[in-house]
Structures are given as structure tokens and as C-alpha cells.
Amino acid sequence: MKIKLISPKMTLRPMDSEFKRVMSPSIALLILAALTPNEHELYIEDENVGKLNLEDKPDLVGISVNVDTSQRAYEISKHYRKQGIKVILGGIHASANSDEALAYADSVCIGEAEELWEQVIADVQTGNLKKKYYNDKPTNLANTPIPKWSLIDKSKYLYTNVVVTSRGCPFRCEFCYNSCEYVHNKFRNRPIEHVIEEVKALGTKQVMFIDDNFIGNIIWTKEFLRQIKPLYLKWHAAVSANLVQHLDLLDEMKESGCESLFIGFETINKASIESVSKYQNNIESYEKLIQEIHSRGIMVNASLVFGFDDDEDTVFEETLNWLVKNKIETMTAHILTPYPGTKIYQRLKSQSRIIDHEPTHYNTSYVVFSPNKMTQQQLYEGYLKIYEDFYSIKNIIKRLPNDRNQRIPYLLFNFVYRKFGKITSKIASFGLMNNLGKSARKLSYGID
Template identity: 65%
Template sequence: MKIKLVQPKMSLRPMDSEFKRLMAPSLSLLVLAALTPKEHSVIIEDENANPLHLEDSPDLIGITVNVDTSNRAYQIAEYYRKKKVPVIVGGIHVSANPEEALQFADAVCIGEAENVWLQILTDVSIGQLKPKYYSMTMADPGKIPIPRWSLIPSRKYLYTNIIVASRGCPFKCEFCYNSCDYVHHQYRNRPIANVVEEIKLLKTKHVMFIDDNLIGDIAWTRAFLKEIKPLGLKWNAAVSANLINHLDLLDQMHESGCQSLFIGFESINEQSVQSVQKFQNKRQNYESLIDELHKRGIMVNASLVFGFDYDSPQVFQNTLDWLVKNKVETMTSHILTPYPGTVLYQRFFAEGRIIDFNLSHYNTSNVVFTPKQMTQEDLLKGYLWIYKEFYSFKNIFKRIPDHPKQKVPYILFNLFYRKFGKVTAKIAGFGFMNSIGRFARRLSYHIE
């Protein structure tokens, strides 16, 4: 069979550049391709990197769907269905909202695809594709294959040095898809040997772990960092704020080459954090965690959310002051977004507070619900204001890291990615995206 896997074009937020669309390819599609038996041919088309070729008629179309790409994904699905090409859709939004997706596709894959992909291919080959494929057991992390990197144009992407070392998250915050009914909540790590093998195959000394939470199993993380220390890597990852409870792990991170960590602080308002069941976050520990990371030369990317029920308009100024005072190197800000299928969406819908049902607006830069302590306009204005102020020349200067090894990556990110990202991305867009990434790594870490 001829199988075509599609990544629809992502939407951009006001502060985003094309760097967001071309940050990295869809790892899920690369893994699906690796799971496909050799007797089938597979192509991957990413609409973020190149226009889709819509004149073809493969034997199967597979589309990965996020909430803000869902409208475009369903357009693509309907186009191929009119040509009598069977279409299956999957991904986190489809898994949380399968009945919606079935209005536009022949079949949906609910949850992880590893256990059902071969059955899907068999059913397509005999003309008996079922409407729903739901893996009743979690995928064995030891059988996750190495992605088929050869199927994508690497030069188009900023990073092709990405790895997932685990599946899931041990927590169940209300605004996260992990609160959806379909999710298998058990956190699982891949075998350390498998991850190390994949790192070596990337042939680079800079690796980005894109797990939801690299420290979901502390014992595994300790063992893993011990194994990668001799590799001489520079690496980045996302972790939870309870890292402060494990200072020995912080030492291991530093010694094994950690350069920066993405941390979901979410809010500096304790009531806001607790209101969405994010109990692993303790507001009183935030400053200590940042200080311990800075002592070890590790930069902080703070993820923050605005619009919680305990947030008033003053939250924006308070948060900016806190970020600057603590010299937080980078910030990723979001308007609280109740993703359909989550506990938060169910609560807001029951309260009659959902005001916008256009899924393309669910990209964390639009107000799609009625806030409690501010107007919709206050929330949007505050969100745009804090981005502008945080990445102003004045505050970029105030936040320059004390640790000398982080000054160059700090300047590169704050100026050339955020402040002037749209200009840099246009230059990189002429087929130089991966070259820009390699150049930044050489400047920042003196590695390829």
C-alpha cells in the first residue's frame, strides 16, 4: 500500500515567527512510519515545511491533529474522502474528542497508536477499516522504534535532535489533556539503553528531550543521567517544579550537561495553581528552585498561564516584576485555554463560560471563555503586554544571566528568536533553518 502521513499547518500566536512551525518535525509521524512494515511505502508531508501535494490518491491518509490544527486537518480529510481515499485521524485532540473527528474522517485512532497501527493497515488492505481503533493497553516503551528521520527534509527544521524518553505525565492538572478520560495515566520511561542508542544515532552533542516531564520517575532519571554523563552532551528538557525536592538530581543534571529547563510554574498566585489541581507546584519554592538552577549555570524557561479564576489584572505586573527580579532567562506565556475533553473545559462549559467554539482559536493566545476577575479585553491586553515588556530591551538587559556560560544562548534566544524572531525566521526560511540551528549550537555550546 501507499501510505501518506500528514501534519497540518499550525497556527501562529502574535509573538510567534515561522520558527514555531519549523521548530521540529512531528515525531509521532516519524514513529508511525518506523512501525510500518517494509512492504508498504510511506511518505510524510508537513504543511509547515512545504505545501501539501493534493493531486495524489494513496491507499491511506493518516493525519495527526491538535486542537488548533483540527479545522485544517478536517478540511484535508474531507478532500481525500471525496476522492474515495480512506482517512484515519489521530493525535491528542482526536483522542479526547473522537465523535467530533468521526464527522470528518473514516476512522479515528484513540490513544497511543503503537498497539493498533498494524491492525489498521491490515483492515485497510482488505477494505474493512473500522470507525474506531482504541488501544486497550498502553504501548510498551521498550518497543517504541527509532523514528524514520530519512523521510523528512531535515534542512527545513530548526531542530532534528529531539528525543522522547518517556510517555505520559504522573500528574493530572485540570487544564491538561492528561485529565481526559481516554488517557492512560501511568507514566512510563523507555529503557535507558534504547534512549542512549537513539542519542548516538543522532550524531550530535546537543539533544532536546521533549518529554512532558523528564523527572516523572526520579529513580529512572538518576540512572539515566549517570549513563549519559560520559557522552559529553549539552541538553535541554521539560521538568516539573517539584525538582526542588531533589537537589542531588540537580547536581547530576549539571554534571551531565543540562543547559536549560522548561518548567511549568503556571502562576505566581498560589490559589490559581491549586485551583486546577496542580498540587506538585509549591509557590513558596519557586525562587529557591530558580536560584539553585542558576547556581549550576542552568537557564530557566518559565511557562506561565494567565486567566485563572483567582487572577485579577494586577497579575501581569506582579508576574513581570517577579520574572525580572529572579532573572528568569526566557518565558513562554499562555492565556488559559480549556481544551475540549479536559476537566477544565467540562467545568467551564457547565458554568456557561465558553464563549468561542472556533477550535482554531484554541492556541493559548485567544480568550475563549469568560474570566472571573477581569474582562476578556483585560486578559488579552495583559497577555500581549507582558510579552512585550518581558522582551523589551530594558528587561532583556536586566535579566542577563550572572553565569558566564549562559550569556551567549541567552542573547541568541531573547534577541534573535523572540525580539527579532520574525526577521531571523525569514532569513532562515530559505532552506537554512537547520543551518541556523547548528550555528546557534556552535555559538552557545561550541558543538555541532
């Protein structure tokens, strides 16, 4: 049987360059490829790095769906179904809105697919494809294989040195997909030896751990860091702000090669953080956490959200001043976006505050709901301005890290990726994306 897996083209925000689309491939699709029995022919097409071939005749098409790519995914599905080809949709949006997705496909896979995939294939072969597939218990991550990287052209991506060590998050913030009903609450880590095997197979000393929360299980993380010290890695990860309660873990991070941490601070407004059930964040300890991270020569990427019900239009200037004062190296900002299926979507919908239902606008750069303490225009313009001001040359200089070892990666990210990313990504689009990533690693850390 011939099986085709597809990643539809994602939308870009005003400050994004093509780097956003080609940052890294879909690990989920590469894992499904590794789980596919060898008797079948499987191939992957990513519309973010090239045009889809819609003239082929696979027996089964699987499409990964995010909210902003959903309309494109449904168009692709319609194209294949017209030819009698079976289509199954999966991914975070299809999982959270399975009835909607099913209107455009033959089947929907809800949640984690590893323990369902072989059954899906078998059902297609026998003509018994079910409408919905859902595993009512968390996937056993001991059975998750190494992604099948051989199926893609790595040269088209900026980074292919990405590894997942866990599933889920121990927290259920109401604006996050982890608040959806289909999500299993149990946080799980992969076996340490499996992760280390995958890291070694990458053939690079720089690794990005792309978990929802790398410190979801402190005991596991400590042991993992102890075991990777002999590998002499340079690594990056996303962690929750309660890391401030585990400074001994932060020491282990530094000793094992941590270079930067992505942290969901979300807001410096205490009332706002409490309003969305993000109880793991203690705003009073933010600056202590940043100081502790910086004192160990580690950079901080602050994730921020604007538009909470307790946010006024002064929040942008206050936040910018806070970011510059604390010399935050990089910032990723978002307009609060009530993703369909999340708790915050349900709340705002019940209050008749959802004002924009265009799926492509649900990429955190549009105001799709009625804000509480500012106008839609104030929220949108404030969001654009904080990006412009944060990445101004003046503020890039002001935020220059005290640690000299971090200055090259800092300047590369702030100038090459963010400030002038639209120019550099256009140059790198000529088959140079992966080479650019390797060059950045070499310049930043002296490693391949």
C-alpha cells in the first residue's frame, strides 16, 4: 500500500520570516513513518518547504492539522477524496475539534497516534476504516521509535537536531491545548537510554529538546542531565517558571551544557496570570529566576501573551521596560488566542466574545476576541510595537548579555533571525537552510 503524509503550509505573523516555516520538520510524521511496516511505501511532503505533488495516487493520505492550517488541510483532503482516496486527519486541531475535522475526511485520529497507526493501516487494507481512532490511555513512550529522518531532505530545514523527551505537561493552563478534553493528564518521559540513543544518532553536539515542559518530572530530568554530561552537548529546552524552586537542577543544566531556556512567563500582571489558571508561575520570583539563569551563563527566551482580561494598554510599555531591564535575550510575543477546543475558547464563546472565526487568524497575531480593558486596535498595535521596540538596534545593544560566551548566539538570533530575518531567510531559501543552521552552531559554540 502507498501512504502519503502531509504537513500543510502554515501562516506567518507580521514579524515572521520564512525561517518560521522551515524551522524543523514534523517529528510526529517522522515517527509515524518509523512505525509503518516495511511492506508499505510511505513518503512525506511538507508544503512549507516545497510545492505538494497533487497528481499522485496514494492509497491513504494522512494530514497533520493545526488551526491556522486547517482550511488548507481540508482543501487537500477534498482533492484526494474526490478521487476515492482515503484521508485521515490528525494533529492538535483535528484532535481538539474531531467532529469538525470529520466533516472533511474519512477518519480522524484523536491525540497520540503511535499505538493506533498500525490498526489504521490494517483497517484501510480491509476496507474497514473507522470514523474515529482514540487511545483511551496514555501512549507507552517506551515503544516510540526514533524518527525516520531518511524520508526528508534535511537541507531544506534550519534545524534537524530536535529531540522530544516527554509528552504532555503537568499543568493545564486554560489557554493551552493541554486544557482540552481529549488530552491525557499524565505527564510521561521516554526511557533515558532511548533518548540518549536518539541524541547520538543525530550526529551533532547541539540539541534542541522540544518538549512542552522539559522539567515536568524533576527526578527524571536530573538523572537525564547526569547521564548526558559525558556527551559534551550544547542544548536548549522549554521549561516552566517554577524552575526557580529547583536551583540545584539549574546547576545540573549548566554543567550538562544548557545554553538557553524558553520560559512561558506569559505576563508580568499578577491578576492576569491568575485568571488563566497558570498557578506554577509566581511573578514575584521572575527576576530571581532570570538572575539565577544569567549567573550561570544561560540565555532566556521569554514567551509573553497580551490581551488577558486584566491587561490594560499600559501593559506593553511596562513589559518592554521589564524585558530590557532584565536583559532578556530573546522574546516571543503573542496576542491571546482562544484556540477552538480549549477552556478559554469555551469561556469566551459562552460570553459571546469570539468575533473572528477565520482559522488562518488563529496564529497569535490577530485579535479574534473582544478584549476586556482595551480596544482591539490597542491590543493589535501594542503587540506590533513591542516587537518593533524590543528588537530595535538600541534595545538589542542594551540587552547585550554580560556573559561574553553568549554574545555571538545572541547577536545571531537578534539580527540574523529576527531583525533581518526576512532578508537572510530569502538568501537561505536556495538550499542553504541546514547549512545556515550548521554555520550558526559553529559560530556560536564551535561545534558541528
